[in-house]
Structure formats: structure tokens, C-alpha cells
Amino acid sequence: MADLQDLKEITGEAAVEAAGATEERKPVVDAQGRTYATGKRKDAVARVWIKPGTGKITVNDRDQEVYFARPTLRLIVDQPFQVSDRVGQYDVIATVKGGGLSGQAGAVKHGISVALQRAEPELRAALKTAGFLTRDSRVVERKKYGKAKARRSFQFSKR
Template identity: 75%
Template sequence: MSDTTLNDLADLGAAADVATPAAPAAPLREKEVDAQGRAYATGRRKDAVARVWIKPGSGKVVINGRDQSVYFARPTLRLVIDQPFQIADRAGQYDVIATVKGGGLSGQAGAVKHGIAQALTKFEPVLRGVVKAAGFLTRDSRVVERKKYGRAKARRSFQFSKR
């Protein structure tokens, strides 16, 4: 054991500073971009699958070749799409190009949100902690339960008839 003794907390802090090497705080992941400088990710929600590309720009969002205000007419769906940018304080800094298939509008909006969050963390790995803490990187695995035979729907029975 060492022959130096620590008398108070100041000595402990000084000893700890000497023992740790000075290393720059680097992100654990690397930036993943393609040749055009875009980050790609796939987002999923219910039966919808979204392929999302983001690149630095003016905040323009194009979904299936149409503007977001045309494709998602409901303002709540547009708010869902913008959530990852709002959490990361990057509103209006990235252009989004997405293609969505399957499901309904609500599921598609959730899929685009999931894809944007994934692509944002690939473009800026530093933001991963913020986006993950908000729960946007987790795929919402809830899907519609299938219909069973001998049942009217997934769980509902046929109406009982005594006679």
C-alpha cells in the first residue's frame, strides 16, 4: 500500500486528478453518412415502415414526394414528426426525405418519427443520449392482435343464443 496518507477531501481530489489521464470526450459511435452527406435510417410503427434520409438544410420535410403539410394534413401528425428535432434543439436545421409504406396515417407518422430519430443519431452521435432519454429510439412494438377462429374478432365472442 502507498505510504502517503490523505488527511482531508482536498487531498483526495488532488490525488484523483493525478491518477486519471486527460482523454478527450469522444462519442462512442461514429458519424454515418453516405456519399451525398445524408444519414439514412429505417423507422417502424404498427404496420408502417419509413425509409428516412436527413441532410443539413432549411427544415424542409418531403414524404413520398409531397410536402409534409400535404401528406399529413392533421397538425398533430406534423407535431409528432417534429418531436425529435424539438428535443435535440435542431428545428429547421435538417431537410428530411422519407418514403413510407403500410399502415395508416398515425402509424406512418410514428414510423417517420422513429426514422428521423435514428438518422439524427447517426448524423450527430452526440445527440444519442438526449434522443434516447426521450424514448424516440425505441421501436413501439404494439401491433393489432390477429383474429382467432371461433371468435368474432381477436377476443370478442359471437353473441350467445340460449335457443
């Protein structure tokens, strides 16, 4: 290496090699043919397994219609399949802990989206543009001392 030109050539070749070394994503499937992912929303954490099947969704050993009684929550859970045109092609088994039903539905949706992307990497673009692969980081603000709630002060008394 005599001068900066040699350094440019070396780094240029390394950049070309690094660009060529990027492989396509491969499906991540276990021995039973399942794909696993963790989804999170608010305080809820969902462990999600998907496998090719008939579209049956089980949450905490209960059917989706029983666990998520409100239709809006079931709609949230089904969104990743509708965006990726995979309705009725995968069975879902989810275990959810923490938070309320709304947060749990969001956590299952996030887990299904990540698992779908791991099972079929070509679906990543559709799920990413819909915003399903991004973890919604909004959580409840903590209560501060000297305050009634996180921000609300106690009622002021002039006299």
C-alpha cells in the same frame, strides 16, 4: 498459468483492454452528405434520409403539410428535432409504406430519431431519454378462429 491467480490476472488485463478499445460513435454519412435510417410503427415502415438544410420535410414526394394534414401528426414528426434543438437544420426525405397515417407518422418519427443519432452521435442521450430510439412494438392482435374479432365472441343465444 499455474493457479487461479494467474487466470484472474489474464482476464483482468483482457477486461481493461476491452474497455479501452471501445471507441466513440462516429457519424454515418454517405457521399451526398445524407444519413439513412429505417423507422417502424404498427404496420408502417419508413425509409428516412436526412441531410443538412432548411428544415423541409418531404414524405412520399409530397410536402409534410399535404401528406400529414392533421396538425397532431405533423407535431409527432417534428418531435425529434425539438428534443434535440435541431429545428430547421435538416431536410428530411421519407418514403412510407403500410399502415395508416398515425402509424406512418410514428414510423417517420422513429426513422428521423435514428438518423439524427447516426448523423450526430452526441444527440443519442437526449433522443434515448425521450424514448424516440425505441421501436414501439405494439401491433394489432390477429383474429382467432371461432371468434368474431381477435377476442370478441359471437353473440350467445340461449334458445
